Amino acid sequence: MQQQISVITLGVEDLARSRRFYERGFEWTSIFENEEIIFFQMNGFVLGLWLKTSLEADAGTRPATGGGAFTMAHNVPERSDVQRVMGRLSRAGGTITRAPDQPPQGGFRGYVADPDGHSWEIAWNPAWPIDENGHVTFGL
Amino acid sequence: MQQQISVITLGVEDLARSRRFYERGFEWTSIFENEEIIFFQMNGFVLGLWLKTSLEADAGTRPATGGGAFTMAHNVPERSDVQRVMGRLSRAGGTITRAPDQPPQGGFRGYVADPDGHSWEIAWNPAWPIDENGHVTFGL
Numbered sequence: 001m002q003q004q005i006s007v008i009t010l011g012v013e014d015l016a017r018s019r020r021f022y023e024r025g026f027e028w029t030s031i032f033e034n035e036e037i038i039f040f041q042m043n044g045f046v047l048g049l050w051l052k053t054s055l056e057a058d059a060g061t062r063p064a065t066g067g068g069a070f071t072m073a074h075n076v077p078e079r080s081d082v083q084r085v086m087g088r089l090s091r092a093g094g095t096i097t098r099a100p101d102q103p104p105q106g107g108f109r110g111y112v113a114d115p116d117g118h119s120w121e122i123a124w125n126p127a128w129p130i131d132e133n134g135h136v137t138f139g140l
Numbered sequence: 141m142q143q144q145i146s147v148i149t150l151g152v153e154d155l156a157r158s159r160r161f162y163e164r165g166f167e168w169t170s171i172f173e174n175e176e177i178i179f180f181q182m183n184g185f186v187l188g189l190w191l192k193t194s195l196e197a198d199a200g201t202r203p204a205t206g207g208g209a210f211t212m213a214h215n216v217p218e219r220s221d222v223q224r225v226m227g228r229l230s231r232a233g234g235t236i237t238r239a240p241d242q243p244p245q246g247g248f249r250g251y252v253a254d255p256d257g258h259s260w261e262i263a264w265n266p267a268w269p270i271d272e273n274g275h276v277t278f279g280l
Contacts, residue, residue: 003168004183008148008212010258017233017255025232026214026225028143043144043274044184052256070210070258072148074166085166092165093157115157116192118150118210134183135275 004134005045006075006123011052018049031138044135046128058103071111071119075136079108079124086110086122094120144274145185146215146263151192158189171278184275186268198243211251211259215276219248219264226250226262234260 012018019038022028032039036054040047055071076085082100089112090096097119100110109123127139152158159178162168172179176194180187195211216225222240229252230236237259240250249263267279 002183003166003180005148005185005187008145010254010256012256014255021229021233021254025229025234026143027228040143042184043142043276044182045145047145088167089161089165093161094165114150114161115154116150116152136183 002130002134004074004130004136005072006125006128006130006136007046007048007073007121008042009048009050009055009071009073009121011055011070012049013052015049015051022049032140039138041138044133046136046138071121073109073121073123075123075125075128075130077124077130082108082110082122082124086112089114089120089122142270142274144214144270144276145212146265146268146270146276147186147188147213147261149188149190149195149211149213149261151195151210152189153192155189155191162189172280179278181278184273186276186278211261213249213261213263215263215265215268215270217264217270222248222250222262222264226252229260229262 015038028040030038031041036051038049076082086096086100093115094112096110097113098111100108102108107123107125109121112120112122114120129137129139155178168180170178171181176191178189216222226236226240233255234252236250237253238251240248242248247263247265249261252260252262254260269277269279
């Protein structure tokens, strides 16, 4: 399995406040923005700032990390890989916090917490290409 | 400034338990391991599993994310960049949680929390090369 993290999603309270921090503080430029999420194309993966309420609703639970809501995503090449990888992670000591299903934006995904409660989304997202080096590119 | 995250470090309670999850669950191979940390070379950055107590000691505080200790790192090309970037992040709404100093392994780093308490380490680490695309490679 590729050693790649596709997306890091930080749950935020206030998009404007976060945009100021990331765009003025880090001087980064977003690649996409709507009323609930901002994406940045990073070095081989995508960083998302998503309203915490939406992230929590998507994860089907308050993320186990508590105060600072946060999840990593590992994207897989095929829809059928989602269930298979989640099963393997579960057998390896993870806890399935959301069984896989289709989110509103399409694709297929579920959530697994690692032994310390760090949240991983396992996702099939055909719109976001992954190259042979595991570098993930934002797509629509 | 490069749109890059150099390292994602997850605080863990039990390295053996975490190794099982990441090596058997994700089928990833580590690139370095000692008695307190395991590194994986990822797609353009490095993933670290570090004993939570060590991560908290390094960050000089309990990470603001609570239960699941976690920090991201943004590495900069020059030692003098650390203070400059931290100042800019502070002016952009961040909170400096550890003023920059030299960690035991060398280099120079400080910590800033974003407006939601997500922890960022701003680090100068000359041993870990960053290419022109912002892809970061583990080094010793």
